[in-house]
Amino acid sequence: KAGVTQTPRYLIKTRGQQVTLSCSPISGHRSVSWYQQTPGQGLQFLFEYFSETQRNKGNFPGRFSGRQFSNSRSEMNVSTLELGDSALYLCASSLTGAGTGELFFGEGSRLTVL
Amino acid sequence: DAKTTQPPSMDCAEGRAANLPCNHSTISGNEYVYWYRQIHSQGPQYIIHGLKNNETNEMASLIITEDRKSSTLILPHATLRDTAVYYCIVRPLGGGSNYKLTFGKGTLLTVNP
Numbered sequence: 001k002a003g004v005t006q007t008p009r010y011l012i013k014t015r016g017q018q019v020t021l022s023c024s025p026i027s028g029h030r031s032v033s034w035y036q037q038t039p040g041q042g043l044q045f046l047f048e049y050f051s052e053t054q055r056n057k058g059n060f061p062g063r064f065s066g067r068q069f070s071n072s073r074s075e076m077n078v079s080t081l082e083l084g085d086s087a088l089y090l091c092a093s094s095l096t097g098a099g100t101g102e103l104f105f106g107e108g109s110r111l112t113v114l
Numbered sequence: 115d116a117k118t119t120q121p122p123s124m125d126c127a128e129g130r131a132a133n134l135p136c137n138h139s140t141i142s143g144n145e146y147v148y149w150y151r152q153i154h155s156q157g158p159q160y161i162i163h164g165l166k167n168n169e170t171n172e173m174a175s176l177i178i179t180e181d182r183k184s185s186t187l188i189l190p191h192a193t194l195r196d197t198a199v200y201y202c203i204v205r206p207l208g209g210g211s212n213y214k215l216t217f218g219k220g221t222l223l224t225v226n227p
Contacts, residue, residue: 004157033215043158045214058214090157092215103150103215105157 006106025093032074132189136202
């Protein structure tokens, strides 16, 4: 079956702009969780959506937001971009939730903020 | 959550077994040991997980000590494509909605020809 699909794979933005990233989970998975990965901080949890509801959130400012649609596809948005937002953004889908079982990660969206 | 400690890097010759250690001395009774790996510029890939018994699948074997304070991931015949960062994490299997997955620095395994 198809894996987790993230779009776009690469993007370049400037400070102050906003960006929307998309994630399509594995068919049948209702949980989508988002992560930021940087060389200095490693992989950090942003938030998780399960059946269109946000049920867990990491320690990121309110500029980072997300949503999930009825078909389980999820988007995350970052507003007022800062240089420090440059990172690989990963999403993972799971059948039972980000706190349980296997996580299946997408290839990531690499954001560069200039 | 229990913290894990892994060596920052290891080398292995192609065709030999790669043994990657992980210490998790504060692991709780309901926490499982999971291994993921991340090949450069790709998303992490699930490898294997276990509670207290040794586990084997088509990718690797997982050996967990009897006191569960450490484990070893074994790639029986390493290939060049196994060069990656390997992450050991502990997480509750039935652990609910408050869990926030965090990977540490992991071990960079370099498989040499």
